[in-house]
Structures are given as C-alpha cells and as structure tokens.
Amino acid sequence: MDTRNIQYFMAVFEHLHFTRAAEALGISQPTLSQQIRFLEAELGMPLFDRIGKKVVATEAGQLLRLYGAKMLQAESDAKSAIKDLLHGERGTVRLAVLPSDLDFQLVPLFVQFKSKFPDIRLQVISTIFVHEEVLNHKVDIGISLQGLPDKRLVQIPLGREFYQLFVHSASELADRKEIALQELKDHPLVMYPKGFLGRDLVDAVCRKEGFELDTVMETGSATSLLQLVSAGVGAAIQPEGLLRRMPERTDIKMIPIAEPAPVRHLELIYSADRFISGAHRQLTNGLIDFFNGPEKRGSEEPL
Template sequence: MDIRQLEYFIAVSEELHFTKAAERLGVTQPTLSLQIKALEEELRVTLFDRIGKKIALTEAGALFLEHSAQIVRDLQNAKDSINDLREYRRGSLTVGALPSDLDYRIADLLIDYHAAYPNIKLKIVTSIEIANQVLGNEVDIGIGMMPVYDDRLVAVPLRREEYVVVVSERHPLADLESIELERLRHIPTVMYPLGYIGREQVEVECRRRGFTLQTIMETSSATSLIRLVKANVAATVQPGPLIETMNDPALRCIRIADGAPSREIGIIYRVDRYLGHAARAFIDKTIRHFKRP
C-alpha cells in the first residue's frame, strides 16, 4: 500500500464513478481499477459495492476513507512544515475576510504584515461564508463572524462589537447620542440584502421586538452602502467600531440604548491544517490589530 493508492481510493470515493475519478487523476480507468482491486486484496475487504455502472462505499470503505483522508492530510502537513522550514519568510497565504472589513478595517493590517514579510504572497478573498471557505480549503485562515459550530474548525475570538444607527450629518436624527431600538420601526434604512450575516444580526433583534427594518434599498457593497448614507438617502445599522475606523466627519453614529445587536469577530482555521510561520505571524498580527483601541 502506498500514498498513491490512497489518493486513488479517495478520488473514487468522492466521485463514486471510476471513469470520472480516472479523468480527474489523469490515469486510465483500467489502471485505476487495478489499483483499487490491489488495495481490496491487501485489506481483504470489499471497499465498493458495484451495482451495474453505479458504485457505493461499503461500511469498510467508509471506515477506510476516514483514515485515508487523515493520512493524506498528515502527509501534506508534513510537506508544508518542511517547506516552511526551508523557505522561511517565503511562500503564500490566502485569507478570507468579510467585504466590509476588507474595505474599511484591515487595510492597515495588510500593510503592516507586508512590511514585516515582503516575500509572502498574500491573497485576500472576500465572502460572507468564511467558515465554509475555511472548511473547503479555499482559504488558509478566515476573519469572520462567530460563533462557528463545527468540530473541524478552531475559532479565536478577536472582539465583540455593538451595532449603531449610522446617519448622514444632514439627517434629522444626526444630533442624537442614543436611540431606542423600537424607533427603527419607522426609520427608512439602507442595508445589506436579507441572508447576509450582518443584516440578520440586526433583524433578529428587531423581530424580538415585533417588527422588521423599513429597508428601502439593499446593496451587497459596503462602499455603496456608506455612500448612500452620506447622501442622506436613509440610515443604516452597522457595527460601531467599523464605522469609527472610517473617521468620516459626514457620518454620525447613534448608540442603541436598549439591547443593541452585536457581532463577534474571530480568526477561523481548520483543526487539521498545518499553520506555517507565515500563517502564525498573520494570526498574531491580526489579534494585536483588533485589540488596538
């Protein structure tokens, strides 16, 4: 048994089709079939039930898949660890981030990281589904919303942030320091579309009070949303610290006095993923960045 056979077995398990798995691996179907047969003979079990052109994992196959996937991950982690040792301060890192935070929150973090590690190729991917990106190995590390409910993930809290009502300096409410959540029932707002985590955090709290936001316009762009507020189209409800980082004199933040919605931001990565020096350094800088006043 060798690692190539395990990779072949995993591919067939994922595709549940020998021809598709062979195409994916770049081998012929007879070669793939022989390797799986050799594996079954060595283990002395049947890994796949073959029903006509369809196949399915047997109970033994499902058990072997779990261990095979772990072995392949461990080998990849070992390779990554050795490469990290050999190519210290070199390599690449892919980070997932919420669009609004990328636009307004973490630019200074990226500048600071690049100054310390100029040879690391850093790629930032925006998404509202950070945990799924991490689980799918689309990104090495995610900066997203907590909590996460998956044993395969590690989530390191960064900070909890209360939402505030954000208006233009020309808005009728601009001079208020605080506002009751109930008043949002009658205030036109511009918000992210329904389904976005940030929007849902606010809507959940409103529904508890028996109403939904009076949203007159939706946009998935943080930049557009802020421009609409500055143009006095309507108010919005966003995390206070995020708005404060903009340092824009045309915006006013009004504290929600009674049970403000809140969000918790954290760093997310896979339990079984090897984190090299570049990744660990990014995590350390991110923690310190979010702890700043």
C-alpha cells in the first residue's frame, strides 16, 4: 500500500467528510475520492459507508486506521533516524503538556533548551489529553499525571507535587500556617470544572474523607483562577509549583494543606515502539532534570 493513500485515508477517517479532508490535504475532492476507491479496490473491502452526506468508517476502516497509523509512524521514524544520523542535534520534537505547567513552569526551560540546541525545533501543545495525543502519535513526548502501567508507553516518573490553598493576601485565611480540606466546605472556592484532571484529583481526596467541596465559580484556565483569587472572588486549590517560576506576588498567598493533602504524581511518556532521535533525547533529559534533578534544589541550569 502506498503511504500517500494511507495519509489520504487517515484524513477522511479523522474528518468523516471528504470535502473537509480534501481541503486539509490540499487536494481536490474528486482526487481524494478516487484514491480512496483505489485503496478499497486493493484491499477488496469498503473502508467507509457513504449514507447520503454522512460518512461512517466500516469495520475494515477501523482496522486500517489502527495499522495505518503504525505504518505512517514507521515511515516517519525511518526518515527521522536517517536525518538524525546525518545532522546530529537537529530535528523537530512535538511535546504535549498540561495547560497549567505550560503557562507557569516550563517556558523558562524551553528558553534554555533553544539557547543550548538552536537547531532543534520544538512544538508544544497544551492539552489535558496528553496520553491520547502520545498514543495517537500526534506528539512525540508528553508530560501528564501518572497513569496506570501501559505496555504501549515508556513511562518515566517525574516526582510529586502537593496541592496548596491559594488565597488573596487580605483573606481571613492568609495568616494560616496550615489548613484542612474539610475547613473549606463553606469557603468560597474557584476551581476547574469537574472532569479536569486537577479538579478530579482534589475531589477524589475529599470523597475519601466523606465530603464534597462546592464552588462559586469554575474555569478551565489556571491563569483565570489566579486572577479570580487576586480579585478576591474565592480561594483556589492548585499545585504548589504553580507560582514557582513567577515573580513574587504580594496579592496571593499559599497555605499548605494538612494531611490528607491532594498530591499529583507526574510522568514523562512516549510511545514504546517508536524511534527516539537525538533531539528527543536532549529534551527528555532536560525535562527529567527539570522535575527531578537540580531544579528542585533551585538551580537555573536544568539542561
């Protein structure tokens, strides 16, 4: 099978619409339809059911999506390996990270990385679906909350980080040295919506202790949560490292949460069956040092 036709098939599978897939590929819709027909003829089975304007993948299409992704990744890995052999510390690395870590922790690391490896192109996306992005080969490396062991992935622990209570400096809680989660049942809180990783982690600890927290406002952005805390709308429960890389703020104070305190365990992940280039290794080593090494002791040179 021609990998070009596999790329065409994957585009139709993703969009489930021939015209939109053709636009994404930069080819005409008749050309795309013809190539899909050629592929179906080669395989001897239809890949899509066309019901009026609706396109649905057949069982054969579902199977080809699974193996087609591996074919395209293998081709990409072969090209990357040869380029890596030719050029050494060059290439492109795609990284998926959680939104709050991108906004508040990792940008200084990326600046250092670019300074040390100017010929490596870094593409970073912000998402709460890090594992899915890695498994679907949409990124090369991911940093997310620690998941269950998965044979499809290489999973490298990146340490743990406790959650703390972020309050406005004028709050009645601002002078507390420690606070229990149960004390926050009637306190105004601003948090992520349910379904977000950080919110679910905090809620799980509360449920284990037999209570639930209520909110006065919810937003999916860590930046917005801090702005709401700064405006006195409510307090937020966030990882202690959220403000580590920011200039010291006098409007927000962090209060440690007493045991049982929510804690997040991070991990670095990448696909177990793919080629890891020199560029990937450089970034992977830098990230491991950043979370587990000298950075935890205050060094500014994790790479």
